[in-house]
Amino acid sequence: MARVISTSLLLLFLLPGLALAGGIEVREFDGPVMERRYAELTATLRCPKCQNQAIDDSDSPIAGDMRDRVYALLKDGRSDKEILDFMVDRFGDYVLYNPRLEGRTFLLWGLPAALAVLGLVLVGLLVRSRRNASAQALSTEERKRLDALINRERTE
């Protein structure tokens, strides 16, 4: 009995390893530069079938096909831009995790900057108006009222 249990436990520990071994793709790279480019490209290309996963992180068949193409195009000596264009031509801007700066994406890139500037301007305006207010001397009426308040507090 104990033997059965220990064997099944051993199998349980080995199973994840087997699953991993099945999922690994072996690729031969022409040097570390190509390997790094492959890693970068597959990390910034988004799997079109998945909700939010890069193709290097997805088991979806289409993600596997896209990795194969990235590899083949790199082997073919294409530039990163050519490879991204190749994917966008087929799957649309959706596959880019880094949207390009162009007419249609101007709002996307510009809005955060515009909001930050707007916030700074607002803060600046508020600070300035406060500073002006405190710099102003109190009128005699205000001074009287202030004295009255202080005196009252002192008597209490």
Add this chain to the structure above:
Amino acid sequence: MKRRLILLLPLALFLVLAVFFYQGLSLNPFQRDSALMAETFPAFELTTLEDPSRTVDESLLQGEVTLVNVWGEWCPTCKQEMPQLLELAERGVRLVGVDYKDTREKGLGFLAEFGNPFEVNIFDPDGDLGFDLGVYGAPETFLVDADGVIRYHHTGYIKPQDVTEVILPEVEKWRE
């Protein structure tokens, strides 16, 4: 008073953005236009499913409005979609199939079992044509006009009501 209104500006901005993002929550992320819309059907050279010795290319899709359906034996939704495709064929729409990532044997078995609405089936075992079409699942359906330009794209299942409500009007529109 004017100064007070300025203080409300962040709240107003927040509300605008909240409405914008809330709408995004109910959008279907798979409901997006094909990158090939208004583009020429990609070039290909593949054999037909029916006859391994017959090679076809993109000229197959010229001269008549054609509905290109990407399917596979492995795809359960494709089986449910077949009655709708048969109805479209019956109503005089020219259909061409793309047997995507399949084996010839399984593909032919599928047609024998569920019916064959297609004039011809392009056999795409490696999914090369599918890749050039930007297909990331099946079924997907493309409407190609008489000049071989993609005019409409349907991702996923064609529901029974889509036949008369969506597909046929699109076919008519591009026949003119």
